Amino acid sequence: MHAAAADGVPQAPQGSAAPEQQQQQQQPSQRQDDPGSTLQQEHNAANPAQGPPARQPVPAPVGAYTQREEHLMRQEASGEIEFAYVLNDGQPINLIRLMGLKVIFSKQLPNMPREYICRLLLDRRHRSCALVARNGQVLGGVTYRVFPQQGLGEIAFCAVSASQQVRGFGTRLMNHTKAMARDRDHISYFLTYADNNAVGYFKKQGFTREITLPRDRWVGFIKDYDGGTLMECAIHPKLPYTDLVSMFRVQKEYLDSQIRQLSNSHVVHPGMPRQRLPMPGPSHLRVQDLPVPMQPGDVPGVKEAGWSASGKPGYKFMLRDNSVVDATPSNLHTYLEELLAALEALDDSWPFRAPVDPAEALDYYDIIHDPVDMLLIAGRLASRAYYASLEMFVADVRKMCDNCKYYNAQSTPYYQCAVKVQNYLDNYLDATVTEAAAQQQQPQQQRS
Known part of the structure; x- marks a missing residue:
């Protein structure tokens, strides 16, 4: 009949950590037990003589949509919310x-x-699907x-209260309406005629601009x-x-099978044993024991993933003073400090500067299980002990941006900031990380 409005879904802050993850109407969920260790314990209990298995599978993870829907379904089951079929029947x-x-x-x-x-709400030819809270307050609806x-x-109105947006109610509401x-109503x-602000919402709910319904069924x-x-939107019968x-x-x-x-x-490979070397002197004077060093190849699963021992990194760093240095631990730390400072100074990094x-974002930590900021x-x-390589630092920054893009819609400013930070990181690396082999070849070419 007229322009229908979506539920405005301005997505919540980005993907840093301390999304989904992302969240519910509660504090972030506590860290879950390692699924690999749980499976290993079950296996050991059933086969005590065989010892722990080398590797164990874990269930495939669920997506953000599934987690949101399951959370709302639990709210429905507990009576916190209700989706009611409403009409003017007196x-x-x-x-x-x-x-x-x-x-x-x-x-x-x-x-x-x-x-x-x-007038349309009270018209007896109209129906509504209302989102109702436990106390009877109407939080949104579709008419x-x-x-x-x-x-x-024909959808006439579609809206969710401003205070209840960014919680998945818009999608759940449309599903109940269908x-x-x-x-x-059979x-x-x-x-529906959607205005410009609502086209994106309806598209995500399965609506399309392509009208397949015969014209004689709707014209007039x-x-x-x-x-x-x-x-x-075609409503599937099953x-x-x-x-x-x-x-x-x-x-x-x-698909996972x-x-x-x-x-x-x-x-999932078994975890590393927590071994420590005792500090010298009486035990009551020790602050802590020293961790036992180990080679990367001794970490379970590293070799299976294709890792092989190699010499020093095949690249060099260009620092802020334009000096080109080898990738030593000290130079790596200096380079990463300069890179982090550049990222923090970036205007588009504002969503990532704090958890x-x-x-x-009520459901962020239910959806994003590995938050980074x-x-x-x-x-x-x-700490000078975490980032042993450039790749580890870059992986954290990319994870931070990927979390943001996973939790937020592509049209939100948070998503766009994540894209710009990633692009800045790529350009920075291209300009300041040089291949050592290429540098060695340049003098040889000049001599020839």
């Missing part, structure tokens, strides 16, 4: 919820006249008109609105819209 509870929807639509859709919103003879519905429209298509029923984009995660898990398990036949990426606040990187660098 029942007091439905009238109260319709008025709650009117308040939200009026605030979130300021270009819509309030009288127009109220659509049913055309039973045409087997379609299920209700199919099972209760329609198989949704049409759906009014044309200037400035709106007509979008269509898809479990309110329990898609179960279907995804079955698909993931099958096929991948494991071709790859060992799922294998993500769980009060702003510049404060953490600085601490690791200051």
Whole structure:
């Protein structure tokens, strides 16, 4: 009928650490036990004579969408939230919820006249799917008109309260709307005119600009609105819209079983024993014992991953004073300090300078299980014991940016900052890390 508005989903702060991960309405979850050690314990209990196995598989991880949906499903099961089918049938509870929807639509859709919103909500040909909290407060909803003879519905309004956005409610709300429209109203298509701000939301919910519905089924029923984009969504007759995660898990398990036949990426090697050498002198005077040094090749799984012993790094560093130095531990530390300072001074690095606040991104630490931020990187660098190579430092920075891009939508400023930081890192490395072999060849070419 007219422009439908998405739930505004301005994604939460980025992907640094202390997303999903990402999160719920609680403090970040505590670190889980190592899955590899759990499997190893189970194996040892069942086969005490065989000893610990060399390697153990772990389950395939679930994605951010699955974790969000599972969290909301738990909230539904506990009664914290409810998705209610609402229409103007004269029942007091439905009238109260319709008025709650009117308040939200009026605030979130300021270009819509309030009288127009109220008229459509109370129209008996319209249905609504309302997101309702335990205390009865309406948090969001979708309103659509049913055309039973045409087997379609037209979405009129779609909005979530500003205080409840960035929590996955918009997607869950649309999934419930599809299920209700199919099972209760027996329609198989949704049409809507989406304004520019809502096109992205509807696209993520399965809507497309390509209209496959025959024109004679909707022309004359759906009014044309200037400035709106007509979008269509086919409602599948069998898809479990309110329990898609179960279907995804079955698909993931099958794909993972096929991948494991071709790859060992799922294998978890046993951890390293915690060995320490005693400090000299009486035990009561020791501050701590010294860790036992070990070669990289002695770490379980390193050789299996393709690592081989090599000499010194085949590159050199160009420091801030334009001097080119070998990749010694001291020079590496100096170079990494300069690189981190350059990243921190970058205007687009502001989302990464401190850990993500769980009060702003409630589910971040449920989704992002390995958070990284510049404060953490600085601490690791200051210890002088963590970054043994340039590759380890670069991996942390890339992980920081990848977390941000995984948690936030591509259209958000956080995602764009992550891309710019990654591009800056690549350009910095290209300009300041030189191949030692290439430098040795240049004098030979000059002599020839």
